[in-house]
Amino acid sequence: MIRACALMDLPPGEAVRIVGPHAPIAVFNADGVLYAIDDTCSHQDASLSEGWLEGCFVECPLHAASFDLRSGEPTCLPAKRPVKTYPVFVEDGVVYVDVEVNKDVA
Numbered sequence: 001m002i003r004a005c006a007l008m009d010l011p012p013g014e015a016v017r018i019v020g021p022h023a024p025i026a027v028f029n030a031d032g033v034l035y036a037i038d039d040t041c042s043h044q045d046a047s048l049s050e051g052w053l054e055g056c057f058v059e060c061p062l063h064a065a066s067f068d069l070r071s072g073e074p075t076c077l078p079a080k081r082p083v084k085t086y087p088v089f090v091e092d093g094v095v096y097v098d099v100e101v102n103k104d105v106a
Contacts, residue, residue: 001089001096001097001098001099001100002018002019002020002021002025002096002097002099003094003095003096004016004018004025004027004036004088004094004095004096004097005018005027005094005095006093006094006095007090007093007094007095008093010027010029010034010095011029012029012030012031012032013029013030013031013053014028014029014053015027015028015029015048015049015050015051015053015058016049017039017047017049017050018097020038020039020097020099021099023038023039023040024038024039024040024047024049025037025038025039025086025097025099026038026039026047026048026049026058027049027088027095027097028049028053028058028069030053030055030056030069031055031056033056034088034090034095035056035069035070035085035088036085036086036087036088036097037058037067037069037072037083037084037085037086038072038083038084040083041060041062041063041065041067041079041083042065042074042079042080042081042082042083043060043062043063043065043074043078043079043080043081044062044063044078046060046061046062046063047061048060048067048083056068056069056070057069057075060079063078064076065077065078065079066079067079067082067083069085070085071085072084072085086098086099
């Protein structure tokens with residue numbers, strides 16, 4: 001598990017980028033529900049944590065590809081490949097991402 005941040009430092013509508021074992025991970029607070037996905041857009045090298053969050057979807061800031069935070073699946077072009085998702089846990093007010101258990105994508 002990787003410590004992401006204190007829960008109070010990730011208010012609803014915000015994201016944080018953390019260093020993962022293989023690539024950066026973006027952690028989002030979508031209206032009180034926490035999600036973690038690979039931070040790099042599968043279309044082109046752009047940080048999804050810098051994108052626009054609406055509900056449980058994030059829009060890439062580079063070419064407006066959108067991803068469902070629940071599944072990692074792209075919801076529109078130009079992205080065609082999903083991004084990995086990771087379980088998120090809160091313990092004693094600290095947000096953790098479980099990088100050992102992830103949803104592998106093709």
